[in-house]
Structure formats: structure tokens, C-alpha cells
Amino acid sequence: MTTLLETRALEAFYGDFQALFGVDVTVGEGETVALIGANGAGKSTFLRAITGLLPAKGQKVSFDGQEIAGLPADRIHKAGLAMVPEGRRLFPSLTVEENLLIGASGGRKGPWSLAKVYDLFPDLVAKKNNPGTALSGGQQQMVAIGRALMSNPRLLLCDEISLGLAPKVIKDIYEAVPRIREGGTSILVVEQDVGQAMAVASRVYCFMEGRVTLSGPPGELTRAEIAAAYFGTKTDEEAA
Amino acid sequence: MVWVNAIVQGVLLGGLYALFAAGLSLMFGVMRFVNLAHGDFIVTAAYLMLALVTGFGIHPAFAVLFVLMALASAGYLNQRILLNRVLGADLLPPVLVTFGLSIIIQNALLEVFSADSRRLNAGWLDTASFRLSEDISIGALPLLMFVAAVGVIAAMQFIFYRTALGRMLRATSDDPEIVPLMGGNNAHIFAIATLIASVVVGIAGIFLAMKTNFDPAAGPARLLFAFEAVIIGGLGSLWGTLLGGVILGVAQTIGAQIDAGYQILAGHLVFLAILVARPRGLLPKM
Ligand SMILES: Nc1ncnc2c1ncn2[C@@H]1O[C@H](COP(=O)(O)OP(=O)(O)OP(=O)(O)O)[C@@H](O)[C@H]1O
Ligand SMILES: [Mg+2]
Numbered sequence: 400m401t402t403l404l405e406t407r408a409l410e411a412f413y414g415d416f417q418a419l420f421g422v423d424v425t426v427g428e429g430e431t432v433a434l435i436g437a438n439g440a441g442k443s444t445f446l447r448a449i450t451g452l453l454p455a456k457g458q459k460v461s462f463d464g465q466e467i468a469g470l471p472a473d474r475i476h477k478a479g480l481a482m483v484p485e486g487r488r489l490f491p492s493l494t495v496e497e498n499l500l501i502g503a504s505g506g507r508k509g510p511w512s513l514a515k516v517y518d519l520f521p522d523l524v525a526k527k528n529n530p531g532t533a534l535s536g537g538q539q540q541m542v543a544i545g546r547a548l549m550s551n552p553r554l555l556l557c558d559e560i561s562l563g564l565a566p567k568v569i570k571d572i573y574e575a576v577p578r579i580r581e582g583g584t585s586i587l588v589v590e591q592d593v594g595q596a597m598a599v600a601s602r603v604y605c606f607m608e609g610r611v612t613l614s615g616p617p618g619e620l621t622r623a624e625i626a627a628a629y630f631g632t633k634t635d636e637e638a639a
Numbered sequence: 640m641v642w643v644n645a646i647v648q649g650v651l652l653g654g655l656y657a658l659f660a661a662g663l664s665l666m667f668g669v670m671r672f673v674n675l676a677h678g679d680f681i682v683t684a685a686y687l688m689l690a691l692v693t694g695f696g697i698h699p700a701f702a703v704l705f706v707l708m709a710l711a712s713a714g715y716l717n718q719r720i721l722l723n724r725v726l727g728a729d730l731l732p733p734v735l736v737t738f739g740l741s742i743i744i745q746n747a748l749l750e751v752f753s754a755d756s757r758r759l760n761a762g763w764l765d766t767a768s769f770r771l772s773e774d775i776s777i778g779a780l781p782l783l784m785f786v787a788a789v790g791v792i793a794a795m796q797f798i799f800y801r802t803a804l805g806r807m808l809r810a811t812s813d814d815p816e817i818v819p820l821m822g823g824n825n826a827h828i829f830a831i832a833t834l835i836a837s838v839v840v841g842i843a844g845i846f847l848a849m850k851t852n853f854d855p856a857a858g859p860a861r862l863l864f865a866f867e868a869v870i871i872g873g874l875g876s877l878w879g880t881l882l883g884g885v886i887l888g889v890a891q892t893i894g895a896q897i898d899a900g901y902q903i904l905a906g907h908l909v910f911l912a913i914l915v916a917r918p919r920g921l922l923p924k925m
Contacts, residue, residue, distance in 0.1 A: 450820060472819030482820050490813040497806050504807060505822025550822065 400427035403554055403585050404449065404480075407459035411441070411448040411609075418444040420609045426554060431576065431586040433596035436606030437629060442589040443485050445606070446556050450482050451475040463553055477505045479553035483560055485589075487543040489531035496527040498542050502549030509551025510582040516545035519575050537568035544572070548579065555579060557588045561595060573599055593625060605629055640774045645896040646889055647775055653868075653888030654785030655850060657881040658843035659861050660868035661791055662836035664880045667869070668924075669812045669832040670726060672733055676740040678862030680837070683744055684710055684844020685853050686752055689759050707841045714837025718830035726829065741858060748855035759848035784846050791839055792881045798835065799877070808832055812875075867910040873920025882921055886913070 404426040411419040418441050426432045434442045447453040449460055451472030460468040467475050481502070489498050499516055517524045520541040526534055531542055540560050547555055561569040569592075576599055579586060590596035596603055597617040605613040605628040613620065613628030659681060666672045674680075684706055691702035725732035767779035799805040811818050811828045818825055847853055847861070868887050872879030887906050894905020913921070 452816070452819070471824065473822050473824045476820055476822045484817055484820065488814055488817050490810045492809050492813050493806060500803070501806050501810050501821050504803070546821075 400429070402426075402461075403428045403430075403463060404587070405459075405461045406445075406449065409445070409448060409455065409458055409460065411444050411453050411455065413444075413453075418609050419448065422606075422609070422611055424604055424611065426585055426587055429580065429583075429585055430602065431580065431588070431600050433600035433603045434587065434589045434606060435591070435593050435596045435603060435625075435629065438591075439608075440606040441609040442606050443558055444609075446482060446558055446587075446589065449475075450480060450556065473505075476550065477507065479507065479551070480556065481547035481550045481552035481554075482556040483540075483543045483547045483558060485558040485562075487539050489539055489542055489546075491530060491532045493531060494528050495523055495531050495534065495542055498531045499523075499545050499549055502546035505550050507551040511548045511551050513549075516548060519548075519578055520545060535568075537564050537572065540564065540568075540572055541575075544575065548582075548584070551582075552584055554585045554587060557586065559589055559591060561590065561592055569595065593629070607631055640772075641896060642893070644775045645892040647771075647777065648781065649889030649892035650885050651777065651781035651785045651888070652892060653881075653885030654781070654788035655843070655846055655884070656864050656868045656887050657788040657884030658784070658791060658839065658846060660865040660872075660880045660884055661788075661795060661877065662839040662843070663862075663865045664869045664872075664875070664877060665795065665832060665836045665839070668875045669808050670829050671730070672722070672726065673730065673737070675734060675737040675862065676744060676858070677737075677840070677865060678858030678860065679741045679744040679748075680710075680840045680858075681844045681847055681861050682853055682855065682858045683748065684841045685759070685848035686748060686757075686855075688845045688848045689757055690752075692759060703845060706845060707838050710837040710841035710844075711834050714840070715830045715834040718833035719826060722833070723826050723829055745855050745858060752855060754854060754856075756852040756854040757848075758852045761849040764849065780846075780849060784850065787842060787846065788881060788884065791842060792877050795835070795839070796877050804831065864906070867906065870920055871910060871913050873923035875924035876920070876922040879920060879922035879924070886921075 402425055406422055406424050408421040408423065409419055410417065410421060422445060424445070434445065436442050444453065448455045451470055454469070456469035458468040463479060465478060467478060490501065493501065496513065499513060522538055523541055523545065526538060531539065534542065544557070544560065560572060573595070576586060588596065588599065600617060602616050603614065603620065604611050605625065607628060613624060663674060663677050666674055687709060688702055688706050691697045691705060692699055721736070722733065725736050761780055764780045764783065768776045770776040799808060807823050807828055810821065811823065811825060815825050818828065864887060868883035869880055870883070871886050872881070872883030886909060890909035891902045891906040895902035
């Protein structure tokens with residue numbers, strides 16, 4: 400398997416506050432990888448650092464054979480890295496269709512088009528002229544995913560796409576994953592729901608307090624290992 | 640009849656005010672950017688036009704083209720080199736920087752063109768008019784100004800709501816932080832917004848040069864009219880800005896009809912009244 404994304408000892412800062420401490424993550428071509436971890440573990444920060452939203456100048460992030468650390472976010476996007484940001488972040492003054500179209504601004508060629516996205520999420524067809532924010536949470540999430548797909552990414556980053564949605568809706572959305580992979584796009588999802596992450600991913604990374612505490616294929620990880628990596632092994636007495 | 644005439648003239652004058660205001664409205668809409676040097680840019684465009692036509696004897700059509708191209712490039716570069724650096728969550732730095740620019744521009748104009756008030760001779764445009772009735776006639780220049788204002792607003796509206804560029808501008812206005820995730824470059828998009836605004840500033844300046852006497856200190860008053868038109872119309876609404884300009888123009892001509900000294904005061908009073916009655920303006924978008 401060829402490596403698509405690779406970070407080496409990635410660090411990230413918000414001003415003086417260090418949020419990531421030497422994170423190594425790799426995603427192979429065609430893989431679906433999940434990042435899990437508690438609130439504040441640094442999952443979103445990791446995505447922000449590789450997409451260029453947080454400066455990663457001078458660090459090691461290679462993507463599709465190219466060094467992307469320190470490049471401006473729009474250049475990284477054009478290299479084929481698309482993100483569905485936490486909280487969806489649809490543009491409120493754009494219609495559903497305009498939100499989708501703007502995802503294609505980078506001009507990358509590939510299998511995705513408006514028609515393909517509507518085919519993937521048929522619910523959106525009837526809503527295409529509505530403002531993006533007038534939709535249900537699940538439909539908004541579909542727009543956010545469609546918007547990212549419109550750029551024909553090599554790697555799709557999804558930050559908590561199931562957050563706040565009903566189980567039925569989550570299932571609908573995750574049903575799109577195989578079809579996204581068919582188009583030649585690898586996927587990195589951030590999930591708080593460990594069960595969901597295990598079900599969808601071929602490999603998982605667990606983050607805690609800015610570090611990777613566990614990684615491997617879901618089949619090889621035990622519940623106890625995951626719990627320890629997720630919440631930390633320290634008891635209150637040890638920490639004190 | 641004199642009142643009808645005042646209203647007609649006021650509507651036409653409103654076209655000029657809408658031209659003053661449209662660029663300001665666009666820059667605020669896309670970048671939440673308040674440009675205190677806006678009026679001085681308009682006056683600079685007026686001087687540039689005057690210098691080209693009367694100083695260098697260039698044909699007015701070429702002069703117009705040159706002014707618009709000069710303004711477009713100056714606007715783009717000014718945004719990329721200077722103004723983008725002060726954009727941010729804090730509204731104060733852009734205000735301070737453009738206030739400084741305003742003073743620099745006024746003094747530079749004073750140095751080059753002296754304090755004398757000037758006007759560009761528009762030839763037949765100055766005198767031609769259409770007679771509507773016994774006491775109402777419409778001057779060719781005011782009519783052209785109004786038509787230009789409607790055309791400019793319609794063109795901006797088209798760019799904003801019907802093109803990929805406009806989509807990007809609206810998205811940037813909504814949430815600039817994630818625009819790079821769509822492949823957009825904020826610094827460039829902001830500069831394009833300023834470029835469009837600067838072309839409109841150029842058009843406004845050319846009409847200002849033909850319409851009234853102006854001098855190096857004329858900028859702040861144009862800025863004030865522009866502000867009033869934008870606020871009356873409602874922030875972020877381009878047609879609202881046209882409406883705001885027209886209301887301001889009509890208020891001024893009716894004021895002037897009552898007493899020549901009341902022209903400016905009447906405009907301000909109507910502005911204040913609307914601000915009290917509808918703080919978000921008549922056609923608010925934001
Ligand atoms: N803009 C910011 N400024 C300062 N600190 C931040 C900022 N965003 C996040 N942090 C801090 O960085 C750490 C990691 O946050 P991050 O958002 O990456 O966590 P997360 O794993 O995505 O959590 P969640 O599951 O709640 O989304 C947290 O301690 C958080 O408080
Ligand atoms: Mg997060």
C-alpha cells in the first residue's frame with residue numbers, strides 16, 4: 400500500500416499553548432482511517448494543522464508525495480486534501496447548490512459533479528435552492544460532505560460528521576463512505592463514537608492530550624486497551 | 640410644480656450619492672472594512688480625470704479608461720500591500736490606517752493641485768437638457784449620472800449573485816476562515832473586492848469632477864454622504880444603497896427648495912430620522 404498522508408512528530412500551537420506533541424499518523428492510498436479521543440484531545444487541531452489552517456511551517460507533513468507543511472491552506476486544498484469541518488460551517492448566504500459549487504473552486508478534475516453528489520444524497524435535490532442553513536442537521540452534513548467531494552479530493556477529512564444526529568441519519572451518512580472510496584478518495588474520519596469508528600475504519604488512532612496513545616486495526620485492539628488510551632490509565636491518586 | 644421639480648432633481652442627485660456609496664457598501668459587506676479614506680479616493684479620481692483632460696489634453700474617453708484602470712490597479716495593490724495587514728477581528732486598526740491615508744491624500748492633493756476649487760468642463764453635457772414640462776427639465780449630466788448609478792448597482796448585483804466570483808465574495812463575507820478549504824485565497828479575494836469598489840470610486844470621481852466644484856478637502860463630505868446612503872439603505876444591500884442615495888438626494892433638494900441654506904442640513908436630518916425609526920436601514924441584509 401502506498402502512503403498518501405504522513406506526519407512525523409507533528410506539533411501544533413495556539414499561541415503559547417501546545418495542543419499537539421509529536422503526532423505520527425499515516426494514511427495509505429484507499430484506506431479509511433479513524434481518529435478517536437475525548438473532548439480536547441487534539442483531533443480537530445490535527446486536521447487543522449495538516450490542512451494549513453494552523454501554521455505547520457518547517458514540520459514534516461507529506462501528502463501524495465509532496466511536502467505540504469507550511470503551504471497556504473488553499474494550495475494544500477488544490478493538492479487534493481478536502482475537509483468537512485467541525486460544525487459543518489455551511490455558508491449561510493449561499494444556497495445548497497451554491498455551497499456545493501463553491502467546493503469545486505479549486506478546479507481539480509475527477510469523478511465528482513453536482514449530479515454525482517445529488518445521486519449520493521438524493522435528499523438534497525429538493526432543497527437545492529434553499530439556503531444551506533434552512534436544512535435539517537443531517538442534510539446540512541450531507542451538503543458539507545458534498546461540498547468537500549466537489550473538489551475531487553485524494554483524501555477526505557471528516558470532523559465529527561455524526562455529532563448531534565439521530566442514529567438513522569448517521570447510518571444514512573456512513574452509507575456514503577463506500578461510494579466515496581469507489582471514486583478513488585481515501586478517508587480520515589474523526590469520531591467520538593468509538594463503535595462507529597471501529598465499524599468504518601481499517602485502522603484507528605486514539606488521541607489523548609495531544610499525543611497518539613494507541614493505533615492499529617480495530618480487530619487487534621481490545622476494549623481495555625482502548626479505554627486506557629481514551630481516558631488515560633492514571634488513577635486519581637497517581638495523578639495527584 | 641417647484642416641489643415636483645425638487646424631487647426629480649433630488650432623485651437624479653441621489654444617483655451620484657449611490658455611486659459614492661456603492662464601493663463603501665461593497666467593502667464593508669465583504670470585509671467588514673470601514674474605509675475612512677473612501678471620499679479622498681473619490682476626490683483623487685476626480686483630480687486624475689481633470690489632470691488628464693485639461694492638463695495633458697487626452698481625449699475624455701481615453702481619460703475615463705485610464706482613470707478606471709489606474710483605480711483598479713491601485714485598489715488591488717493597496718489591499719494586498721497595506722490594508723490586508725490590518726484586517727482582523729479588531730475594527731480599530733483599519734479605521735486608524737485609513738484615517739491616516741485620508742490625511743496623507745488630502746495633503747498630497749493640496750501640494751500638487753493647490754487649494755483652489757476646480758471643476759471639469761463637460762462640454763455639451765453641461766448644457767444639454769430634456770424639457771419635461773413648463774418648469775421641469777432634466778439635465779443630461781444628472782440623467783447620465785443616475786443611469787450610471789443604476790447600471791453600476793445592477794452590474795455589482797449581477798457579479799455578486801450570478802457569478803462564481805460573487806459566490807466566493809459572499810462566502811468570504813460569511814466565513815473567511817474556511818474559505819481556504821474551498822481553494823480560495825482570502826488576501827486575493829479581499830483585493831478583488833477592493834478592485835471592484837475602486838472602479839466604482841473611479842466612476843464616482845469622474846462624475847464628481849463634472850458635477851460640482853471640488854478641492855483637496857472635499858473627500859470627508861463625500862464620505863459622509865456615502866455613509867448616510869449606506870446606512871439609510873441598510874448594510875449589505877446594494878439596491879438599498881441606491882435607495883439610500885435617492886432619499887438623501889431628495890431630502891437635500893427639498894431642503895434647498897425651502898431655503899438654500901438647508902440643503903445639507905435636511906439630508907442629515909432625514910438620515911437621523913431614519914436611523915431612529917429603522918436602525919437597520921430600509922432594506923437590511925445583515
Ligand atoms: N482556537 C483555540 N485557541 C486556543 N486553544 C484551543 C483552540 N482550539 C482548541 N484549543 C485547545 O486545543 C486542545 C485540543 O482541541 P481540539 O479542538 O483539537 O480537540 P478535539 O479533540 O477536536 O475535541 P472535540 O472532540 O471537543 O472536538 C484543547 O485543549 C483546546 O482547548
Ligand atoms: Mg474537535
